[in-house]
Amino acid sequence: FIFLIFGLLLVISSCKQPEKTPEITSEKTQIKTPFKPNIIIIYADDLGYGDLSAYGGIDLNTPNIDKLAEGGVRFTNGYATSATCTPSRYAILTGRYPWRNKNAKILPGTAPLLIDTTQMTIPKMLKSKGYETGIVGKWHLGLGTGQVNWNAQISPGPNEVGFDYSYIMAATQDRVPTVFIKNGHVVNLNPDDPIEVDYDHNFDHQPTGKDNPELLKLKWHHGHNNTIINGIPRIGFMKGGHTARWTDETMSDTFLMQTEDFIKREKDKPFFLYYALQQPHVPRTPSPRFVGKSGMGPRGDVILEADWNVGQILKTLEDEGILENTLIIFSSDNGPVLNDGYYDDAVEKLGDHKPGGPLRGGKYSLFEAGTRVPFLTYWKGKIQPKTSDALVCQMDLLNSLAHLVGSNDEGPDSQDLLDVFLGESDEGRSELVLEATTRTALRKGQWVMIPPYKGSPLNKQVNIETGNSANFQLYNLNDDIGQQKNLAETYPDTLNVMLKSFEKIRGK
Ligand code: NG6
Ligand code: CA
Secondary structure, three states, X not given: OHHHHHHHHHHXXXXXXXXXXXXXXXXXXXXXXXXXXXXXXXXXXXXXXXXXXXXXXXXXXXXXXXXXXXXXXXXXXXXXXXOOHHHHHHHHHHOOOHHHOOOOOOOXXXXXXXXXXXOOOHHHHHHOOOOXXXXXXXXXXXXXOOOOOOOOXXXXXXXXXXXXXXXXXXXXXXXXXXXXXXXXXEOOOOOOOOOXXXXXXXXXXXXXXXXXXXXXOOOEOOOOOOEEEOOEEOEOEEEOOHHHEOOHHHHHHHHHHHHHHHHHHHXXXXXXXXXXXXXXXXXXXXXXXXXXXXXXXXXXXXXXXXXXXXXXXXXXXXXXXXXXXXXXXXXXXXXXXXXXXXXXXXXXXXXXXXXXXXXXXXXXXXXXXXXXXXXXXXXXXXOOOEEXXXXXXXXXXXXXXXXXXXXXXXXXXXXXXXXXXOOOOOOOOOEEEEEEOOEEEEEEOOEEEEOOOOOOOEEOOOOEEXXXXXXXXXXXXXXXXXXXXXXXXXXXXXXXXXXXXHHHHHHO
16 A cells, blocks of 8 residues: 555656656755756846846847846846955855955955855855856956966866866956966966066066056056056056967957857756856957947947847757756846946947946945846746846855755855745845945845945046945835935834844844
8 A cells, every 4th residue: 555655656746747847846845856957157247237128228239138038037136245246256156245255355366266165156066966067257256375376277266166167367357367267277378478467566667558558549547557458458467478368359259159168068967157258347348240339339339249149158058959958047246337447438428328227326336236236047948937026146046056956055145045036936035235345235125224334425436326424324225216315314213123134144
């Protein structure tokens, strides 16, 4: 009799779980056969909440990313942890609040690896579940242990925190060294022309953006006046490595090719790919195919270029027959900025476009546009299209993906929101600490509380409001998404509740 029941159960469960799409239930304990789709995170750099047509942008048409939005979950309350790159990237990979690590600030190209090699990361977790893991694109989480020799094996780096394959730029497109690094080795390096990098001192009186404006094809507005490479003045000084230096205008194609090669190479295994686009961070250098296409100058053009790349990836997945077996997550590391240090017409040619949509602030800001970003999950045939208002953060991907693949690994601040990411529930986080240049604020329910901070209310260089004020700020985002009405004095009790939660999380 027991065998009969057992047999029946087996039959039922095999009916319920067709070979390729077993049922994924929302409670961790109920997952019987974890499903292992390929997972791709596409992570834009400085793309704002209003920069995609799927998020209401009217003057920029991004049909390929829109396809993800129309066929998946489009989050309206999706957040990066931070309003700058390094901390957000730290959090998405480790599931840990970046402000818990005092070094999680915008890093120079010479900074040591920020992630501890013993820390849990998404690629590590997936690797232990049989995934082939790769990163292509922007790293910006430090390399080595202090003194990097760019002419030898560069380690530790992505390969030591869980990636089987890495093809990266070390920091940002505007920082030296301006070379690609593949699995710890500078690509195309000629040993007779070694690379040296220094963020404090110039080498041998080399020309700089500051002293040699006549050599520039792109003028600097603030910062960005050190070594000139390809006519573009950078942050930091660099010598040598001429054969290895990237061409800015083909960077996008190089990363796309690497991405497509990785997908084709690993298509028979479950794979995890972290595709970290460099667009639309400065310097904005679209391939000639996209120059002038947006009518908004290089910033708009590179957004179209990034959108095209996403279309190419979808096509590759389709051609390889694995689109329905692949979960794609799209987001951005922080909010938008127009003039981030170069004269590139981003301000002048903006027209009516609003990179932050209805949100206040932008990159570097504690106001919403700093951290609230486009956030999409797409899995053809598995995720039903919808818009979700659930509060979710990139930091939650670690625990959620762990749930998906049947792993118990977790990040200290990551929450398992798998059912939310799959569009099966709208119950996201109840609260989230937001960070901008080491200052923090709290989002809880519809409220956001920004404690008093010293410093200018306006970052004049980039012309973005910082969120600093001598007073507490409290906004009700349901009625006031643009954060115009400070209700701190009107609702002292709410402010108090917010403060208590804030201190509790910060003190953990
Ligand atoms: C800032 C740079 C800015 C950008 C940013 C990092 C100056 C004056 N500004 O220091 O141009 O590179 O760092 O951006 O140098 S992020 O998206 O990687 O965080
Ligand atoms: Ca960024």
